[in-house]
Amino acid sequence: MKTAxxxxxxxxxxxxxxxxxxxxxxxxxxxxxxxxxxxxxxxxVSDTLINFAFNLLLxxxxxxxxxxxxxxxxxI
Amino acid sequence: xxxxxxxxxxxxxxxxGELQHRHLLSGQIIQLKEERNLTLWWVTIPLFLIAAFYxxxxxxxxxxxxxxxxFINDQKMPATWLFVIAPALLIVLNAFRIKKIYFLAGSPKxxxxxxxxxxxxxxxxxxxxxxxxYFTLIHLS
Numbered sequence: 001m002k003t004a005x006x007x008x009x010x011x012x013x014x015x016x017x018x019x020x021x022x023x024x025x026x027x028x029x030x031x032x033x034x035x036x037x038x039x040x041x042x043x044x045v046s047d048t049l050i051n052f053a054f055n056l057l058l059x060x061x062x063x064x065x066x067x068x069x070x071x072x073x074x075x076i
Numbered sequence: 077x078x079x080x081x082x083x084x085x086x087x088x089x090x091x092x093g094e095l096q097h098r099h100l101l102s103g104q105i106i107q108l109k110e111e112r113n114l115t116l117w118w119v120t121i122p123l124f125l126i127a128a129f130y131x132x133x134x135x136x137x138x139x140x141x142x143x144x145x146x147f148i149n150d151q152k153m154p155a156t157w158l159f160v161i162a163p164a165l166l167i168v169l170n171a172f173r174i175k176k177i178y179f180l181a182g183s184p185k186x187x188x189x190x191x192x193x194x195x196x197x198x199x200x201x202x203x204x205x206x207x208x209x210y211f212t213l214i215h216l217s
Contacts, residue, residue, distance in 0.1 A: 065118075
């Protein structure tokens with residue numbers, strides 16, 4: 001039986017399965033890594049936050065794409 | 077006396093049709109909401125860039141278009157993805173879903189359709205705006 005990786009809650013996809021949790025944790029760890037990397041090269045707090053916000057949006061967009069594709073594949 | 081099979085077919089067909097129709101329509105509405113979310117996430121990125129360059133133009137006293145133009149020319153591949161390819165794909169995705177809802181809802185009045193899908197139409201408009209902005213800046217540079 002196929003089970004959904006994520007459960008959509010408003011704007012976000014909440015993990016609902018071990019695979020979903022793995023995807024979520026990978027995204028979280030990557031976001032932390034990106035923050036540390038940007039912070040080590042930036043010149044001010046605003047510089048860090050502006051660049052990190054852009055990367056965080058990209059990570060969120062890719063995560064949402066995975067959630068949307070997993071829901072779509074489940075329906076097929 | 078009316079044949080039993082004929083009575084049964086007259087009774088069950090419209091009911092089955094209605095149930096299938098409702099099931100299909102609810103499925104399409106769920107997908108419409110999912111695609112609205114996806115579009116919102118992907119459209120937020122170019123909007124964030126536009127807002128960032130606009131704010132920089134206020135503090136650094138340089139032109140807004142100049143900053144965005146530099147980004148588009150220096151980062152050709154990411155700029156094309158974020159301002160052209162992703163918005164174009166999302167426009168097609170949302171447009172197809174709205175078309176399906178229009179037919180499954182039995183060709184409703186324009187006002188009813190717009191009230192149901194206004195968020196998706198707004199997303200499509202923003203995506204079109206991103207594409208227009210990209211090509212205007214390419215044309216200017």
